[in-house]
Amino acid sequence: xxxxxxxxRYLVKRTGEKVFLECVQDMDHENMxxxxxxxxxxxxxxxxxxxxxxxxxxxxPEGYSVSREKKERFSLxxxxxxxxxxxxxxxxxxxxxxxxxxxxxxxxGTRLTVL
Amino acid sequence: GENVxxxxxxLSVQEGDSAVIKCTYSDSASNYFPWYKQExxxxxxLIIDIRSNVGEKKDQRIxxxxxxxxxxxxxxxxxxxxxxxxxYFCAASIRAAGNKLTFGxxxxxxxxx
Numbered sequence: 001x002x003x004x005x006x007x008x009r010y011l012v013k014r015t016g017e018k019v020f021l022e023c024v025q026d027m028d029h030e031n032m033x034x035x036x037x038x039x040x041x042x043x044x045x046x047x048x049x050x051x052x053x054x055x056x057x058x059x060x061p062e063g064y065s066v067s068r069e070k071k072e073r074f075s076l077x078x079x080x081x082x083x084x085x086x087x088x089x090x091x092x093x094x095x096x097x098x099x100x101x102x103x104x105x106x107x108x109g110t111r112l113t114v115l
Numbered sequence: 116g117e118n119v120x121x122x123x124x125x126l127s128v129q130e131g132d133s134a135v136i137k138c139t140y141s142d143s144a145s146n147y148f149p150w151y152k153q154e155x156x157x158x159x160x161l162i163i164d165i166r167s168n169v170g171e172k173k174d175q176r177i178x179x180x181x182x183x184x185x186x187x188x189x190x191x192x193x194x195x196x197x198x199x200x201x202x203y204f205c206a207a208s209i210r211a212a213g214n215k216l217t218f219g220x221x222x223x224x225x226x227x228x
Contacts, residue, residue, distance in 0.1 A: 004158070035218075040124065042204055042218040043159070058215070059116070090158055103149070104216060106158030 003027070004107035006091050012113045019078040021110050023091030030095060032074035033104065034058075034066060037088040049074055050096075081114045088112075117142045119207050121219025128195050129227055136222045138205035139187040145207040148181060148188045149216070153202045162203075163190070195226045 007022035025032065031050055035043040035058075045058030047066040055066050063085060067075045074093075078085055088111050092104040118141040128134045140148075146167040151159035165172045165179045165188065172179050176195075181188040192199055202223050206216040 033215075040220050042119075042121070042220040043216075044218075045215065048215060059217075092158075103161045103164070106151075106160065108156070108158050 004091055004093055004105050006089075006107040006110050008110050009108065010111050010113075012115065013078075013081050014115050015082060017078075017081050017114075019081050019112065019114075021076040021078075021089055021091075021112070023074045023076070023093075023107055024072055025074075025091075025093040025105070026072065027093065027095075027105070028071065029093035029105075030071075031093060031104075032068065033092040033094075034064075034074065034076045035090045035092065036060070037090055037109070043090060046076065081112075083114050086112060086114045117145060117207055117209060117217040119205060119217050119219040121205050121222060123222060124220060125223045125225070127225045127227060130195060130197060132195055134192040134195050134199070134224055134226075136190045136203055136205065136224075137187060138189070138207075138219050139185075140207040140217075141186065142207070142209060143183075143186060144209045147208040148179070149206050149208075150177075150179060150190050151204045151206065151218075153204065153221075155201075159204055192224075195224075197226050197228055200224055200226045 004025045033048040034046045049055045049068045065077045090109045091107040094104045121138045149164035152162045153159040176193045178191045205219040
């Protein structure tokens with residue numbers, strides 16, 4: 001079974017703090033993703049990575065950065081947390097096969113509250 | 116970029132009845148349409164997907180239909196059971212844009228016993 005783990009289930013931080021969210025996958029997947037989930041807005045892509053040290057902006061990258069130093073690990077960084085970044089953060093991974101997108105496997109999520 | 120609209124946002128059905136969730140997409144180049152189910156406290160999990168070369172796919176009580184001309188696709192759940200209660204997300208992807216999914220806003224399904 002594919003397993004995607006996220007470092008924390010719940011996190012409470014103060015405005016202005018630097019926040020690190022960690023994601024690890026155990027299936028040697030090339031692709032990794034960070035989404036945020038807000039009610040009524042579905043899942044919105046923040047950043048994704050096709051390979052180690054590679055990153056691309058998603059739909060809402062402002063206020064976030066990422067790091068992928070190893071294939072299995074993808075970190076999301078909030079340089080200076082703000083209250084509007086209070087959300088559920090989901091990490092996912094996938095492989096790319098043939099000409100089609102393959103299944104994305106999600107972690108359980110980190111619910112971040114910024115006070 | 117791609118835009119995916121999903122309706123309804125909430126759906127309440129009696130156990131045993133059918134549930135239908137509809138999505139529309141904007142980019143005719145999209146060629147992959149997965150559906151995810153998210154149970155409380157968990158991440159979304161793929162339940163079924165359809166590719167643009169087929170019009171319908173079925174897996175036990177779940178089916179998905181795709182109308183490429185109208186750019187919409189639907190999830191059908193028959194004989195609903197309480198364990199079908201969850202949030203469901205549709206998504207669309209353009210292979211040329213990489214392995215990137217655009218998700219709909221989600222539908223919260225409640226199956227009443």
